[in-house]
Amino acid sequence: MESYNFKAIEKKWQDKWEEEGIFHAETSSPKEKFFAMIEFPYPSGAGLHVGHPRSYTALDIVARKRRMQGYNVLYPIGWDAFGLPTENFAIKNKVHPKIITAKNIANFTRQLKMLGFSFDWSREVNTTDPNYYKWTQWIFLQLFKKGLAYKQEMPINWCTGCKVGLSNEEVVNGVCERCGSEVVQRRKSQWMLKITEYAQRLIDDLDEVDYLEKVKIQQRNWIGRSEGAEVTFELSTGDEMVVYTTRCDTLFGATYVVLSPEHELVEKMKDSITNYDEVLEYKAQAARKSEFERTELAKDKTGVRLMGVTAKNPANGEDLPVFISDYVLVTYGTGAIMAVPAHDSRDWDFAKKFNLPIIEVVSGGENVQEAAYTDVYKGEMVNSGFLNGLPVKEAIPTMINWLEEQGKGKRKVNYKLRDWVFSRQRYWGEPIPLVNCPKCGWVAIPESELPLELPELETFEPGENGESPLAKAYDWIETTCPCCGGRAQRETDTMPQWAGSSWYYLRYMDPHNDEAFASKEALSYWSPVDWYNGGMEHTTLHLLYSRFWHKVLYDIGAVPTKEPYMKRTSHGMILGEDNQKMSKSRGNVVNPDEVVDEFGADAFRTYEMFIGAFDQTTPWSQKGLKGCYKFLERVWNLQSIVNDDDGYSADLEKAMHKTIKKVSDDIERMKFNTAIATLMSLVNDFSKKGSVTKGEYKTFITLLNPFAPHMTEELWLTYGDGGYLSIAEWPKYDEAKTVDDEIEIVVQINGKVKDKMMVSANIDKEGLEQTALNSERIKGLTEGKTVVKVIAIPKRLVNIVVK
């Protein structure tokens, strides 16, 4: 027996698998299909991080197991390759992003291949390939044609130093990450996608998919449906101010109203506002903060009273002061609120700071002068005119009905979800395939002209005044209107990185199709993705955007299912050995290349799965990795004690069946760490016994194959049934043989374990009770005491309650 030479073995089998194409998925097969997918990586210059393979290995294990169970498995890979870091590198080093991307992809490919994933490399996709983004643009045009894309003025982060627009990521503590200059909010016309039109369906259809519950909760909370009312306040200027509230029952407790600083009424009323200078100054100050900063600075409420303006409370006719404050966002509801400090803690903070009255209208709390009472489910109305005495739950509909009768308000469902800002003033993204014609307005380019390729540029810096770099491609911009044939200009903004990743699973189904993003046959065969694993950080943006696009495609009959992904699971992060996030600056980054070089891909994969609970964050440990390597080496060395018996030995038969069951179940439940623990225990059993039958060894290496595919494939040559283990049959177990005939039962006295005994597994309650009471030890311990009660649970325990 040769010693375990992972270097030779791993290379050998990776080459063979590729030559034979054994992981290629065929689109027509009588077998049941199984489409497993991981979030395709952004090919960064830093290369693969040990976090990536956690997800890839997990679904590789599932894919490999399902393949062995006879499924027609599609496990694809691709590149989400548009993006900022590449663009910034390009700007700095004056290299085309295309070149950097190709280089990074080559490196990632090498690293992924070195880990032995069973990807179907023939279906590789790349979002920056014009043959791919042709269809990203095509889908955008379908949205545009359906009226789901529109232009709107939206704030962008503007660096006052670099004179360019910045992404949120590039803004650190309100200053530009690169030059340190102050960042302010500037308004710019942007393409928006109406995801809000799909808000209700995005909530409702969650019932039809098998996502982790926490993922569903996060999506629902992000969409944030609320039922409330719009209430109209008459202003002393004669204008009407509409507020949105979910607590219209508290209207009698409103003691002031607040407009967001950007609210259009503020400017409209400027002649009536006697302190308009102060108002303008506050607006400028608010514009300096991003929404996120407004959030962070939440504790200290700021605002300015609009002097000379009051609002009439529609419930009791009282005149209320009007404020502007940045804690009210123009993007949610109507951008205006009625403030009820007694029953909303933000309003309470504000009222305290500005010395505004706090009127209790819901009883049941402590003194509302000390803290807001916000419980919706308890209490009844007080100081509230016709609502007095009603519980809150009844007061809400009563008030809405009254408002509707009086014409002062109406029922309204609101969503937190906002439309998707789809424009980026960047080079390295898909060009938006629209032209602006002075006569016809925004016009889609003909589909026959797709892909609209990115123009070649010398430099990739953003343009003047926050324009896209494409604004410098003068020849490219100038075009003719597809509608009237007149002079027109192309849109120079590009799409966000989310665009390409919103539909890539569809391209995997038929990646080389020139006629359509995928054929009807491929779509109907492979849809939907059966199992999609990814990070929790993509739960609210990517996953939601992707579901939205899919539903639009469903509505135009382009895809056969309502939902793209049947099942969604999530992995935890891997931290450095110091329990900190891995980062270059901390110097705690683990490089997969080095790990594979020293211990091999099989040990790396096994450790990635053994490291801890799959969905939990957990630190890397070099010692733990070594433990997994030792385990594989022990498996390899078992060869010296394998005998010729093709079956299972009598004393290990039950253990074999139990292990098959446990490993099979654990893989499906993503309990990879306990699956490995079970396999380790079986190796301990083999070692202790000093011999293994060939039959046992064969089953063992088959179960281990998804985790350590190379080593087991090599062992299969000697101990297997011929062919490739990767496509051999997954072991079956006999349920009857996973159950013990005799089991150990614990006997407790008053809940403390006092004795253990072996009993037949199918002994009934009475028999169990008698056996326990007849035990000499128990007899001794209960002597002289009164047995109050005996709880006997077959297959579990006996608890004797004594006094």
Place this chain on the structure above:
RNA sequence: GCGGAUGUGGCGGAAUUGGCAGACGCGCCAGACUUAGGAUCUGGUGUCUACGACGUGGGGGUUCAAGUCCCUUCAUCCGCACCA
């Protein structure tokens, strides 16, 4: 502030339904083999005032029985668009 999680030995973690807390691995201790070991093998390893008691962040509760259910509280991590 809001939303989502997590908290179990020296460490990573295990415990399908409320039923023996600590599987498996690391580390540590002892032994074997060895010229040698950061190799390999064997055994041991929750804590303590140890024939017993205590132990799953803290406090309370439900139960014959709680890591698991309920209330409360603390700490840490992640996300965020102050969502009215």
